Amino acid sequence: xxxxxxxxxxxxxxxxxxxxxxxxxxxxxxxxxxxxxxxxxxxxxxxxxxxxxxxxxxxxxxxxxxxxxxxxxxxxxxxxxxxxxxxxxxxxxxxxxxxxxxxxxxxxxxxxxxxxxxxxxxxxxxxxxxxxxxxxxxxxxxxxxxxxxxxxxxxxxxxxxxxxxxxxxxxxxxxxxxxxxxxxxxxxxxxxxxxxxxxxxxxxxxxxxxxxxxxxxxxxxxxxxxxxxxxxxxxxxxxxxxxxxxxxxxxxxxxxxxxxxxxxxxxxxxxxxxxxxxxxxxxxxxxxxxxxxxxxxxxxxxxxxxxxxxxxxxxxxxxxxxxxxxxxxxxxxxxxxxxxxxxxxxxxxxxxxxxxxxxxxxxxxxx
DNA sequence: AATCCGTGGTG
DNA sequence: TCACCAAGGAT
Numbered sequence: 131x132x133x134x135x136x137x138x139x140x141x142x143x144x145x146x147x148x149x150x151x152x153x154x155x156x157x158x159x160x161x162x163x164x165x166x167x168x169x170x171x172x173x174x175x176x177x178x179x180x181x182x183x184x185x186x187x188x189x190x191x192x193x194x195x196x197x198x199x200x201x202x203x204x205x206x207x208x209x210x211x212x213x214x215x216x217x218x219x220x221x222x223x224x225x226x227x228x229x230x231x232x233x234x235x236x237x238x239x240x241x242x243x244x245x246x247x248x249x250x251x252x253x254x255x256x257x258x259x260x261x262x263x264x265x266x267x268x269x270x271x272x273x274x275x276x277x278x279x280x281x282x283x284x285x286x287x288x289x290x291x292x293x294x295x296x297x298x299x300x301x302x303x304x305x306x307x308x309x310x311x312x313x314x315x316x317x318x319x320x321x322x323x324x325x326x327x328x329x330x331x332x333x334x335x336x337x338x339x340x341x342x343x344x345x346x347x348x349x350x351x352x353x354x355x356x357x358x359x360x361x362x363x364x365x366x367x368x369x370x371x372x373x374x375x376x377x378x379x380x381x382x383x384x385x386x387x388x389x390x391x392x393x394x395x396x397x398x399x400x401x402x403x404x405x406x407x408x409x410x411x412x413x414x415x416x417x418x419x420x421x422x423x424x425x426x427x428x429x430x431x432x433x434x435x436x437x438x439x440x441x442x443x444x445x446x447x448x449x450x451x452x453x454x455x456x457x458x459x460x461x462x463x464x465x466x467x468x469x470x471x472x473x474x475x476x477x478x479x480x481x482x483x484x485x486x487x488x489x490x491x492x493x494x495x496x497x
Numbered sequence: 498a499a500t501c502c503g504t505g506g507t508g
Numbered sequence: 509t510c511a512c513c514a515a516g517g518a519t
Contacts, residue, residue, distance in 0.1 A: 179515040186505060186514085220503030223518075257517045277515045295498090322515055331513065332508065362500095364511080392502070435502055473504060 139344040141287050143310040143317055149340035150320035155327070157184065158191060160319070167315070169243040169268040170201045176260045177228050181221060184326070190219050202241055204232040213395055213470035222394055222472070227255025245269040267315040274305040275318040279325025285357035286329060286347040293358040329353075365437030370404035371413035372430070372441045372475075374482035375421065378450040381460035382479070383418065384469065392434070398475040400458065401441065410442035418455050421446035430481050432474040439474065445482045463487075 151163070159175035161167040174194060178187045194215055198204035204212070209229060216225035231253045235243055243264065244250055250261040258276070265271035276284075281294060284301045292300060310317055328335045336348050347353040375383035382399065389395045402408065402416035414423050423444045430441045454460055461469060466479060466486045479486055 176515060181502090181514055181516055182504080183506070183514050218504080220505090221516085223502065224516090227517080255517070259516060263515070275515080278513080279515070319515090326515085394502085433504085435504090436500080 141308060141341045141344040143308050145340045146320050146324065147310070147313055147316055150316060150323060153323070153327070154319070155184075155323055158188060166270070167268050169245075169264065171195070172268040173231075173243060173256075173260075173264050174228075176263050177224055177231075177255055178219065180224060180260070182219065186219065190216070200241075201232050201235050201243070204229065205236040209395075210470065214468060217396065217470040218473055218476075220473075222396055224255060226389070226395060230254040231256065243268070245271065247271060247273050263318055266309075266318045270315055272309055272311055272314045273318075274302060274309050275322075276302050276305050277322060279322045279329075280305055282331065282357055283321055283325050283329045283341075286334075286353050287341060287345050289346040289350070289352070289356065291358065293360050295360070297357070365434075366406050367438050367440060368404040368406055369408040369410065369440050370442070371402040371408070371410060371416055372398075372443050372478045373400045373417055373419075373423075374443060374445050374479060375399070375419060376445070376447050376463070376483070377452055377460055378448070379460075380463050382463055382466065382483075383454060383458055384461050385458045393472050393474070395470070396472045396475070397469040398471070399478055400455075404439060404441075413442055413444055417444065417446075418458065419446070419448065419452070421448050426482060428481070430474070430477045432477060434474075441474075441478060443478055443481050 154160075154163075159167075159171050175187070175191055178191055178194075197211070197215055198207055207229070212229045213222070213225055216222065216228075234253055235241060245265065246269070247261045247265045250256050250264055251258070256264070262273035263275035263277075265273040266275055276298070281298070281301050284290065284304050285297065288304055290297050290300060290304075308317075324339070324341075328339050332354065334353055336342050336345070336353060339345065339348075342348055345353070347356050373383070377383070384397050385400055387393050387396050387398060400418040402413060410425070413425070417423055423446050426443045426445055430443060432439045432441070463483065464487055471479070476486065
């Protein structure tokens, strides 16, 4: 051979499992060592953890478990209660699918989650990753759960030059070959713990890594350049107006967004359309109700996945008995915290009314 | 296959 | 400030 192989050593799953036994994170949805996990809790946590940090999920998970202790309880709950409990966590289609999935498990599977990847995959809100994760963690199936952590770890270990997402099939097959037959669930959680605590996106702690020796990227000093990714551009700023109406009986005008699309099924004060060239000076023309509108100083800014939003807030007081326009309703100000209000809309209400009693949105007045 | 979906933390 | 990212799925 004229050129030496980068590394002939293969990563040993047992080395990772030994590391996991000493350094595993203690998480509320994670069963104690040697104990088989409850499928309902594993599934619930996996849905919440999709594209969401452990820190953000923890309080929501505990609250959900208290309000909906079993899959039956969740299936029987009204949709409003589920959406309200999810409000603030983001990606609200997850909440709708979560509810639909609970109903399907009760109606089609007698209240017991199916134990194979293929059957799990048929349920709403469960894709390739979650099916494998639940199968491995809750049912000891030899399944490869490939999430963002695993993609990062594998792309570094094997120095995958192809960019994501094109590299997904290759990374999946590389992962499948490493899943051990004896502890597939622990292996899945071990790779994710490694990615979350050692093999981090920036400044990975390679010196502490159980797979430092076989890691090809580390051998080249190029670990931080993996995984390669396609760039995506940030969206254009959209502007609009939000209308906060306070009726004399201390109620606020709200509506529910359509079930599909952005913030689907969530509550909000009425707003104009959101467009790049929206003129706030003409916002009163879009008002849902006739009133003496007061344009509040400053704006509310919010960043969605694919575009930033800037809302001008208009405020009005109206007389008791004023009827709500079509498809809108009056909610007592003291019950706003029971509404399924996404973060952006909480910011709007806080901007106009001050802190929401029992709410937990942060104020954000600018300009 | 590429786009659409929230939010909060971080360097 | 800002780009990046976090236990992805549906269409």
